[in-house]
Amino acid sequence: MGITNGQKIVKQWIEVEPIYNLLKSNISRINLPITVIFIKAQCPNLLNKNELFTIENEITTYLERKVRDTDLLFKCDEVMQWGILLIGSGEVEAAGLLNRLYQSIKDEKYDFYLNKQCFLNALVFEIKNSQIKLSHLYLQKELQFEKEYDAWTIINIPIFKKRDTEIVKISILEDNEIFRKVLQRTIENIKVEHLDIQVKCFADGYEFLQSDWYISSHQHIVILNDILPQKNGIEVVYNLRKMPNHKKFTIYMMTKRNTQQDMIYAYESGIDEYLVKPFNMRLLEAQLSRTFERV
Amino acid sequence: MNITILTVLYCIGILVLFCLFLFGILAIRYFIQMRHQRVMDKYYKKTEQLWFNYLIEDSQFTLKLIPKTTNEIKSAENILLSYINNISDEAIQSKISFFAKAYLSNYYMKMLTHRRWSIRMNTLYRIVDFRLDNLVDYCLENQAKLKTSNEQFQVFKIQSMFRKESFIPLLTTLQTIFSETEYRQIFIEMDEEMLECLFHLFEQLPKNAQYALIEVFSNKVDFEKVHHLEGLLVNEDAEVRIRALKGMERIGVIQDLNLILPFLKSSIWEERLMVAKLLKYGTLDQVEPYLIELFNDPNNYIQKEIMTAFKKEKIVEQLNEKSAKGIVNQPTKQQFVLEGH
Numbered sequence: 001m002g003i004t005n006g007q008k009i010v011k012q013w014i015e016v017e018p019i020y021n022l023l024k025s026n027i028s029r030i031n032l033p034i035t036v037i038f039i040k041a042q043c044p045n046l047l048n049k050n051e052l053f054t055i056e057n058e059i060t061t062y063l064e065r066k067v068r069d070t071d072l073l074f075k076c077d078e079v080m081q082w083g084i085l086l087i088g089s090g091e092v093e094a095a096g097l098l099n100r101l102y103q104s105i106k107d108e109k110y111d112f113y114l115n116k117q118c119f120l121n122a123l124v125f126e127i128k129n130s131q132i133k134l135s136h137l138y139l140q141k142e143l144q145f146e147k148e149y150d151a152w153t154i155i156n157i158p159i160f161k162k163r164d165t166e167i168v169k170i171s172i173l174e175d176n177e178i179f180r181k182v183l184q185r186t187i188e189n190i191k192v193e194h195l196d197i198q199v200k201c202f203a204d205g206y207e208f209l210q211s212d213w214y215i216s217s218h219q220h221i222v223i224l225n226d227i228l229p230q231k232n233g234i235e236v237v238y239n240l241r242k243m244p245n246h247k248k249f250t251i252y253m254m255t256k257r258n259t260q261q262d263m264i265y266a267y268e269s270g271i272d273e274y275l276v277k278p279f280n281m282r283l284l285e286a287q288l289s290r291t292f293e294r295v
Numbered sequence: 296m297n298i299t300i301l302t303v304l305y306c307i308g309i310l311v312l313f314c315l316f317l318f319g320i321l322a323i324r325y326f327i328q329m330r331h332q333r334v335m336d337k338y339y340k341k342t343e344q345l346w347f348n349y350l351i352e353d354s355q356f357t358l359k360l361i362p363k364t365t366n367e368i369k370s371a372e373n374i375l376l377s378y379i380n381n382i383s384d385e386a387i388q389s390k391i392s393f394f395a396k397a398y399l400s401n402y403y404m405k406m407l408t409h410r411r412w413s414i415r416m417n418t419l420y421r422i423v424d425f426r427l428d429n430l431v432d433y434c435l436e437n438q439a440k441l442k443t444s445n446e447q448f449q450v451f452k453i454q455s456m457f458r459k460e461s462f463i464p465l466l467t468t469l470q471t472i473f474s475e476t477e478y479r480q481i482f483i484e485m486d487e488e489m490l491e492c493l494f495h496l497f498e499q500l501p502k503n504a505q506y507a508l509i510e511v512f513s514n515k516v517d518f519e520k521v522h523h524l525e526g527l528l529v530n531e532d533a534e535v536r537i538r539a540l541k542g543m544e545r546i547g548v549i550q551d552l553n554l555i556l557p558f559l560k561s562s563i564w565e566e567r568l569m570v571a572k573l574l575k576y577g578t579l580d581q582v583e584p585y586l587i588e589l590f591n592d593p594n595n596y597i598q599k600e601i602m603t604a605f606k607k608e609k610i611v612e613q614l615n616e617k618s619a620k621g622i623v624n625q626p627t628k629q630q631f632v633l634e635g636h
Binding site: 176178179181182185186254277278279280281282 | 344380
């Protein structure tokens with residue numbers, strides 16, 4: 001049951017939990033964080049409870065008008081406390097939203113601000129981890145709101161920003177054993193905090209496709225040579241791109257061909273990155289780092 | 296009868312012995328090869344990580360990398376070639392070059408005068424791959440022993456890389472003529488300054504070198520090179536003129552229409568075809584009269600070129616009108632209609 005204010009129903013705290021659980025389960029899958037804002041209003045000059053509920057309704061109406069359709073406003077069990085669930089936004093966007101809210105209250109000279117000297121404080125929790133329950137946030141909220149803060153403060157609580165460790169598979173398809181080892185060592189030296197990078201080498205495309213290494217839901221980077229024994233690179237690409245979840249593959253092709261026609265053909269076949277041999281290993285590292293950021 | 300059977304048996308026995316002898320030789324060679332391969336594999340396993348640390352991770356050089364036997368040298372060669380063929384990095388190339396000069400030069404000097412052609416050729420390739428400029432003089436001193444055309448070409452290529460100052464005079468005076476492909480391989484690796492120098496000596500170059508030079512210039516697709524090609528349009532050799540026109544078409548610009556107009560009436564259809572291709576880079580107002588002239592050309596390729604290049608322009612309608620008035624040849628008009636324009 002929610003508070004009805006005009007057209008929208010503002011959800012209660014308890015109704016938000018299933019929505020929150022759905023969103024946090026998808027944090028690593030769609031690589032978008034969620035942010036939860038808790039707002040507490042304080043009115044030091046208020047005398048009685050009736051006034052308190054009136055002001056609470058006023059602030060609820062105000063927030064409901066100002067919060068975007070893509071964000072979810074909810075009412076906490078405690079008096080004069082609200083929450084906003086931001087999807088796909090981080091703490092920077094949350095701070096921007098709060099600053100705009102604070103400023104508009106002052107500019108539009110709301111009664112609760114002007115006459116009752118009420119002020120707001122806000123806690124911002126950016127969630128990048130699918131293990132964090134709403135009850136954990138609630139507990140932190142209680143602890144933080146017990147402290148004294150100046151009026152109109154935004155407090156970022158970074159304790160839930162540590163990302164889940166995600167497995168990323170990297171396959172190297174190269175028939176030259178020496179260079180294959182060089183690639184493997186170079187990639188194994190790349191360390192990314194929230195990624196568990198697993199590297200495997202194959203001497204040809206057939207060996208790769210016969211294995212079950214590439215059949216999983218993990219993000220998969222494939223670095224392959226265009227010319228391979230048994231099954232060449234383009235054939236491997238065709239096979240991978242026919243798979244239903246082919247979007248998990250990021251494919252790098254190494255080749256000695258450097259004409260525009262070859263590149264066009266490779267991209268049209270499903271390649272994501274084109275590396276002309278001989279290439280600089282720093283270039284490969286830089287491209288891989290960009291790919292890891294997107295993962 | 297018995298004597299005949301005995302003879303046959305003796306023959307069979309001799310053949311079997313001969314086969315066993317051959318088999319024995321093959322087996323011995325096989326085991327020798329396996330032994331060599333084991334030594335090479337051992338060197339590779341021992342040094343693989345060290346090479347990576349030295350070349351990629353920029354660690355200190357270690358004496359363990361120095362090969363001691365011929366097989367270890369071959370193994371080191373494989374490793375270094377893998378790095379050179381797959382990784383582009385001046386720092387790595389320099390380290391490899393330094394290592395090869397210090398520890399492999401003596402070996403290559405011996406191999407350069409080996410009786411087997413394949414070994415001499417591979418040595419010449421390694422001189423280029425590892426940039427062993429310290430062996431260039433030795434190469435030239437022993438040039439008489441490098442008799443085949445492949446070896447001659449490779450020595451020529453080495454001179455173009457490491458003896459640039461004397462290479463251009465050599466190019467104009469060398470008795471040996473290489474193929475156009477071979478000249479192209481050399482010119483592609485040259486820097487701009489040397490190519491410009493060569494263009495100034497164009498007439499002194501062998502024909503194949505001239506053709507290769509035009510190709511290399513054209514492939515750069517650099518507008519600033521067009522004036523070189525325009526200068527070749529008055530060359531006596533038709534092949535040079537055609538290639539120059541083709542080069543201009545590849546670059547995709549007409550700087551001076553008057554230079555190509557004389558080729559409209561050329562007796563050589565390839566030249567007229569190249570003009571037809573070039574006209575698409577001019578404005579329609581400029582080139583329209585010439586299009587009409589080429590549209591009437593007896594050569595089908597030229598007519599097709601005009602139609603393909605200008606089918607979307609209003610020129611197609613105009614040509615159609617002129618065709619209806621009988622200005623354009625009948626067969627051409629039919630073809631035009633048939634193709635649905």
